[in-house]
Amino acid sequence: MHDPDRPVEVEVVDRVEETPTIYTLHLRFTDPAVAGSYRSRPGQFNMLYLYGVGEVPISIVSDPDFDGPVEHTIRSVGRVTRGMERLRVGDRLGLRGPYGRGWPLEAAEDRDVVIVTGGLGCAPVVSMIRYVLERRERFGRLTILQGVKHTDDLIWRRQYEAWQRLPNTQVLLAADVGGPNWPYSVGKVTVLFDRAGIDPERSIVMLCGPEIMMKASIDRLLALNVPPEALWLSIERNMQCGVGHCGHCQVGPHFVCQDGPVFHYPVLRPWLGVTGF
Amino acid sequence: MQSTALFLPRSSLDALIQALRACGYERVLGPVARDGAITLQALDSASDLPVGVRDRQEPGQYRLGHGEGERCFAWANGPQALKPLTFAPRETLWRCERDAEGGLVFRDAGERNVPTAVIGVRACDLAALKIQERHFLKAPYPDPRYAARRESLFLVAVHCSHPASTCFCASTGDGPRAETGFDLALSELDDGFVVTSGTERGAAVVERLELDRASPAQTAEADAEIEAAARQQVRALPSRNLRDALYARLEHPHWDQVGRRCLSCGNCTAVCPTCFCHAEQDEPALDGSRTDHLRQWDSCFTAVHSYMGHFLVREETRLRYRQWLTHKLASWHDQYDRSGCVGCGRCIAWCPVGIDITAEVEALLEPTDA
Structure with a gap:
């Protein structure tokens, strides 16, 4: 029987400093056979293992059809991610995955894709944005609505500016607190919905960020007549095994590591915003 | 499989333990009164069993005492379930070695499972085992450690005749009779045990004991005790689906x-x-x-x-x-x-x-x- 708990070795082949606390690791499987059989979907995650410290679930930002290294954008928040921050090119890690359900790629084809994200750039939706941009003809208009607390929180700012210049692509940004170098909106991400011109019949919406932000955004979207069935969201919980065994990531009846992290909104609706689940 | 009911005289309990060992179960566990509780321990012989021991359980309370007679299974479950035998309280999942160049090698922890027979498993714990098998084994990522431990377990159930005040298995539908999931099932009577086998390997163990058939009176008495144990339960959940x-x-x-x-x-x-x-x-x-x-x-x-x-x-x-x-x-x-x-x-x-x-x-x- 295959051991779902045991990682394989990967090597850091590139490291990009995104902000003082956010970094992206590019990882190569040292065993070519493993590299050949590895295949992920946007929105899925890997368990990354730092030698002698432990494992953390980290979402995958690289394209599933890209043969090169697997990319992970990581924020230093806990014991493991702070330790991983010190990794340099040539260092080794453990990796297991990919795990969980990703974004609804098939359902999104030929639709307008609306991405709503808050917080520090939200890696799970970056993979989806890149996926759409690589296969532009298969999707309708791409709208990215991003909210941040402070104007310096926006990582990938240059990338957002580049996306903004692409045809049939709309990028709207809002910061809770504006500033001299912030030409965009001020307020919560929800202030952007009226300007976004979302077509409720053509759109599929993918949300990722703090749950309170997603809940407020969903309320706005429903008020704009976007049907609940067109809404998908990615959530986070404590995860230790990634394979549905350890019990930490449960939200009501759902194991986030198996049934998520991307959920269809109607499935998660009874539990969203209920304190304690 | 539902086998013929046989009768194991009390004096032949040691023969059962020997037969289990002879069938490859290096370790035979059974109930032993230790540190004030019924716990699962390795048995040397039937004399380790809790003869005459009774329990009293209430919310927030568990006490052992002594009753009359030779019975060894006249109590309800102690704190330990089967769980630690299949889902270890603490175990090494894997081991990682780092070489001089910083390369990582991940290895299996290489723990060996000792084939183990357990005497005295209750219906509620068999039901719980089935639930945990569903969680750890009938899932997208079956757990090989759980599978190996489960595979090496031989289970001798003893139907419950003495429920505690805290028991409510009759209301959940999980006891007091062990219906499935055992290799052998025993009903304790004063002078011995009515034995049925639930699996081929269970039947292979009893075959070595050359037992007589249980009499209709013996099986009727055993059934009556289990039915009484269900009626004696004072607690219940109001529904099996809440x-x-x-x-x-x-x-x-x-x-x-x-x-x-x-x-x-x-x-x-x-x-x-x-x-x-x-x-x-x-x-x-x-x-x-x-x-x-x-x-x-x-x-x-x-x-x-x-x-x-x-x-x-x-x-x-x-x-x-x-x-x-x-x-x-x-x-x-x-x-x-x-x-x-x-x-x-x-x-x-x-x-x-x-x-x-x-x-x-x-x-x-x-x-x-x-």
Whole structure:
């Protein structure tokens, strides 16, 4: 029987400093056979293992059809991610995955894709944005609505500016607190919905960020007549095994590591915003 | 498979232990009264069994005492279930070695399972075993450690004849008769045991004992004792499926009330035969050349269980108790098509403040003014 708990070795082949606390690791499987059989979907995650410290679930930002290294954008928040921050090119890690359900790629084809994200750039939706941009003809208009607390929180700012210049692509940004170098909106991400011109019949919406932000955004979207069935969201919980065994990531009846992290909104609706689940 | 009922004289209990060893079960475990409780220990002979021992269990209380006669199984379950034998309380999942160049090699922990027979398994624990098999084995990622341990277990059930006041398996449908999941099942009578086998390997063990058929009077007496054990139970859950009732009461004021009594100690999850939560951690060698990756039982009553870096999903005890109870009795139905409670009553007896799951459910189902 295959051991779902045991990682394989990967090597850091590139490291990009995104902000003082956010970094992206590019990882190569040292065993070519493993590299050949590895295949992920946007929105899925890997368990990354730092030698002698432990494992953390980290979402995958690289394209599933890209043969090169697997990319992970990581924020230093806990014991493991702070330790991983010190990794340099040539260092080794453990990796297991990919795990969980990703974004609804098939359902999104030929639709307008609306991405709503808050917080520090939200890696799970970056993979989806890149996926759409690589296969532009298969999707309708791409709208990215991003909210941040402070104007310096926006990582990938240059990338957002580049996306903004692409045809049939709309990028709207809002910061809770504006500033001299912030030409965009001020307020919560929800202030952007009226300007976004979302077509409720053509759109599929993918949300990722703090749950309170997603809940407020969903309320706005429903008020704009976007049907609940067109809404998908990615959530986070404590995860230790990634394979549905350890019990930490449960939200009501759902194991986030198996049934998520991307959920269809109607499935998660009874539990969203209920304190304690 | 339903076999012919045979009769094992009390004096032949040692022969059963010998037969199990002869069939390759190096370790034979059975109930032994130790440290004031019935615990599962390695048996040298039948004389290790708790002859004449009785138990008294109440919310927050467990005491052993002595009764009359030669019976060895005249008690309800002690704190240990079968769970530690299949889902280890603490074990190494894998080992990682780092070479001079920083390369990592991941290896199996290489633990060997000793083929083990257990005498005295109760119906509730067989039901719990089936639930945990569903969780660990009939899942997208079957757990090879659980599978190997389960494979090496031979189970000798003993139908319950002496339920404790904390037992309610009759209401959950999981006892007191062991219906499935055993290799052999015994009913204890004063002078011996009515034996049936549930598997081919069970039949192979009894064949060595050359037993006579049980008489109709003996099987009738055994059946009557099990039926009486069901009637004697004083606690019950009101339904085998409380999912919708509990989902509808997530904001019931009783959660606050029970949250104030609960110490959040995790005793209930440790003695529960179906609780499966576990934490993972690394244990590096001092010289840095090697590290063991372990898993260890965890409890949804701890703060770190819902730790999210910058906040806890369940800061308050009320929320942790609600998580435990609604998982066990409600969301378990969504996940495993049945309740996660088998009515063993351990969480009631081993709760330091005597919180009683059956009473809490009753209180939650009462209509409120709100």
